[in-house]
Every structure is written in C-alpha cells, then in structure tokens.
Amino acid sequence: MSVALKLDNVTKTFTQNGKTIAAVDDLSLDIQPGEFFTFVGASGCGKTTTLRMIAGLETVSSGKILFDDQDVTNVTTQKRGIGMVFQDIALFPFMSIRDNIGYPLKVAGMPKSQIAQKVEAAADLLSITDKLSMRPTQLSGGQQQRVAIGRAIVKEPKILLLDEPLSALDARLRTEMRTEILRLHRRINATIVYVTHDQVEAMTMSSRVAIMEAGRAAQVDTPRQVFRAPRYESVATFIGTPAMNVWDMQVTGKAGQPVLQGGGMTVALTREDAAALDGFRWVRMGVRPAALKIVPQDEADFSAVLHLREPLGFEDECHLETADGTDIKLVGRVPDTLVEGASLHIAVDRADYCIFHPDTGKALRHGLAPLTAA
Ligand SMILES: Nc1ncnc2c1ncn2[C@@H]1O[C@H](COP(=O)(O)OP(=O)(O)OP(=O)(O)O)[C@@H](O)[C@H]1O
Numbered sequence: 066m067s068v069a070l071k072l073d074n075v076t077k078t079f080t081q082n083g084k085t086i087a088a089v090d091d092l093s094l095d096i097q098p099g100e101f102f103t104f105v106g107a108s109g110c111g112k113t114t115t116l117r118m119i120a121g122l123e124t125v126s127s128g129k130i131l132f133d134d135q136d137v138t139n140v141t142t143q144k145r146g147i148g149m150v151f152q153d154i155a156l157f158p159f160m161s162i163r164d165n166i167g168y169p170l171k172v173a174g175m176p177k178s179q180i181a182q183k184v185e186a187a188a189d190l191l192s193i194t195d196k197l198s199m200r201p202t203q204l205s206g207g208q209q210q211r212v213a214i215g216r217a218i219v220k221e222p223k224i225l226l227l228d229e230p231l232s233a234l235d236a237r238l239r240t241e242m243r244t245e246i247l248r249l250h251r252r253i254n255a256t257i258v259y260v261t262h263d264q265v266e267a268m269t270m271s272s273r274v275a276i277m278e279a280g281r282a283a284q285v286d287t288p289r290q291v292f293r294a295p296r297y298e299s300v301a302t303f304i305g306t307p308a309m310n311v312w313d314m315q316v317t318g319k320a321g322q323p324v325l326q327g328g329g330m331t332v333a334l335t336r337e338d339a340a341a342l343d344g345f346r347w348v349r350m351g352v353r354p355a356a357l358k359i360v361p362q363d364e365a366d367f368s369a370v371l372h373l374r375e376p377l378g379f380e381d382e383c384h385l386e387t388a389d390g391t392d393i394k395l396v397g398r399v400p401d402t403l404v405e406g407a408s409l410h411i412a413v414d415r416a417d418y419c420i421f422h423p424d425t426g427k428a429l430r431h432g433l434a435p436l437t438a439a
C-alpha cells in the first residue's frame with residue numbers, strides 16, 4: 066500500500082532580524098492511509114509550519130512532500146486536494162451555514178443541485194442539518210467549529226488537516242468535539258493530520274503521534290508506546306499528567322553487583338539494567354506518579370513524608386518528600402486516615418520505570434524487566 070503522506074527531509078527556515086531559525090528541521094516521516102496522525106508539542110516547536118507546508122501554504126526550504134507517492138512539493142494548495150480547519154474559525158459571517166459549507170464546491174464550479182446534496186450529507190455527518198439556514202453568529206462555538214469541519218470535508222478530501230481546531234472551545238465542549246471528530250474519522254475515508262499542544266487530545270485521539278521539539282520529531286509512535294516507552298526524558302515528562310517523577314541516581318555498588326542510589330532509595334540492578342548502565346556514574350530515574358504505591362514498610366523501596374493531598378475525585382495527587390529532600394508525586398487511592406505530615410512507605414511498580422542518560426536524556430532502559438530493591 067502506498068504512503069498517504071510522506072515528509073522527506075523537510076526543512077523550513079525563517080529569517081527574522083538577520084537571524085535564521087529552522088522552524089522545521091530535517092523532518093522525515095510517513096503517514097499511512099486512514100491514519101489519525103497528530104503533531105503535538107510546546108508552542109513554537111513547528112507544528113503549524115509543518116501543517117502549512119503539507120497544505121502548500123508555505124514553501125519548503127529543502128526536502129520533499131509526497132502524497133500517495135506523488136511529489137507535491139511544488140503543487141499549489143488548490144491542486145493538493147486537501148481539507149483544512151485552522152484554529153480561528155473563519156466562517157463567512159453574511160453567508161448562511163449552507164453557503165459556508167458549500168463554498169468550496171461553488172468555487173470549483175459544481176452544479177447547484179449536486180452542491181445541495183453534498184452539503185446535506187456533510188451537515189448530516191456533523192449533526193447540524195437543522196442549522197443550515199442560520200448565520201454563523203447564531204451558532205455556538207462548537208457548532209461553528211462543526212461548520213468549519215463541514216466546509217473542509219465537503220469536497221471529500223483524501224487528507225484532512227486540522228490545526229488546533231478545538232483550542233477556542235471550553236473544556237467540556239472540547240471533550241465532546243474530540244469524540245465527534247473521532248466519529249467523523251471512522252465514517253469518512255480520509256487520513257487526518259492533526260495539530261495540538263494538548264497532550265491529552267493527542268493521546269486520546271491519535272493512531273500515532275509525533276512529539277515535536279524545536280522543529281524535530283523526538284519520537285513518532287503510538288500513544289501507548291510513547292507513554293510506556295518514551296525515547297527521551299523530555300518526551301516522558303511531556304506526556305502524562307501529573308508529569309513523570311525524574312531524579313538523579315548514582316551508580317554505585319561492587320563490580321558485578323551495581324546499585325542505584327538517590328532520591329532517598331537504593332535499588333539493586335538486574336543484569337540487563339547493569340549492562341545498559343555500564344560505564345555510567347550517574348543516571349536519571351523516571352517513575353510515573355501512578356507507578357508509585359503506598360505499601361507496608363517491609364515491601365517498601367523508600368519512605369517519604371506526605372506534604373499535600375489534592376483530591377482528583379476517584380484518586381488523590383500526593384506531593385511527597387523523600388529522606389534526601391527529593392520532591393515526588395504519587396497518584397492513587399490513598400486511605401483517608403493518611404493526613405498531611407504522615408510518613409509513608411512507597412514501592413516502585415517494577416513494570417513501570419525508565420532510566421535516562423544523564424546528559425542526552427536518551428532512554429537507556431524501560432521498566433519492562435524487574436528491578437530488585439536492595
Ligand atoms: N512567517 C514566519 N516568519 C518568521 N518566523 C516564523 C514564521 N512562522 C513561524 N515562525 C517561527 O517558527 C517557529 C515555529 O512556529 P509554528 O507556528 O510552526 O509553531 P507551533 O508549534 O505551531 O506553535 P503554537 O503551538 O504556538 O501554535 C516559531 O519560532 C515561530 O516564531
């Protein structure tokens with residue numbers, strides 16, 4: 066099967082005040098037909114620039130863009146056959162919803178009767194049939210966003226580009242629209258390329274995500290894989306709320322029996338861990354808040370003082386301090402009897418930790434093998 070969208074060493078540089086920056090830096094990736102692919106990352110990491118180059122709204126400085134194995138690098142936006150929705154919904158205020166959605170077809174010179182049919186079908190998909198005669202100002206933010214999506218899909222594009230389409234909506238509506246977009250994706254036969262800075266959106270909606278950092282993709286993977294096996298400390302701490310706990314650990318112990326020491330705990334390494342950490346004096350250990358458990362003292366890896374409890378509803382987010390003063394967070398169901406100031410015994414879930422390179426942040430080990438507490 067051919068690749069729906071290929072970015073081949075794509076770079077985009079901008080020069081501002083005599084300074085040149087690479088907004089997108091030698092980016093290469095393949096997106097398969099029908100995928101829901103998301104670019105996620107902090108502000109300024111190059112997400113919009115990437116999407117604009119895919120759309121043909123921005124030229125590439127170097128590299129190639131291919132749709133279905135066809136080089137479209139120098140093809141105009143109109144001829145790329147894509148649908149687009151951007152962050153700020155720009156509907157035509159004096160046109161009805163019907164005319165807004167049908168606009169791309171009218172421009173393409175489609176006969177009126179056919180336009181009417183396609184607009185009805187798009188409106189039906191998005192549950193806005195009863196709004197077709199209204200003006201944009203008579204619609205809520207979420208409904209306007211549906212119209213913008215309707216306008217983007219009415220030409221039945223093979224690739225639908227969405228740049229932060231939900232960021233203007235309130236939290237509740239955002240969650241609702243997330244489901245709507247997923248439902249739409251199941252019903253239309255299109256590849257979706259989505260941009261967001263919201264990691265929850267990225268993790269819940271996508272078949273694969275690209276975690277962008279300074280114009281580069283730090284990791285391209287399924288949401289599950291990015292969460293369980295982050296390639297870098299930066300990816301690990303970006304994905305997941307509250308963020309992964311990461312602290313320094315010293316590699317000590319006798320030859321053949323290395324241990325990790327730091328964060329108020331001592332952990333004996335397995336043979337696999339030891340091999341991966343050979344030659345390191347320091348490493349960074351990462352444990353997700355939900356991978357820490359409150360246990361009886363004889364099962365504990367370390368002790369910590371409970372400083373603050375924040376109820377999340379079903380679970381609590383606990384701020385803890387270990388014996389050596391490291392601040393860590395734990396998320397879980399905590400007995401009501403444990404009050405602030407209490408001393409807790411904590412165990413690390415053996416299936417869920419990471420060890421990172423102290424300088425590059427590259428993952429050296431993922432917690433898929435058991436650690437043994439010393
Ligand atoms: N037309 C332009 N001229 C100069 N610099 C630009 C231009 N467009 C983008 N940039 C710069 O390129 C970098 C990437 O911008 P981009 O808009 O792609 O980021 P983003 O990831 O979409 O961020 P956000 O989450 O804030 O939307 C930024 O440093 C930005 O200032």
Ligand SMILES: [Mg+2]
Nearest residue numbers: 112113114228
């Ligand atoms: Mg942007």
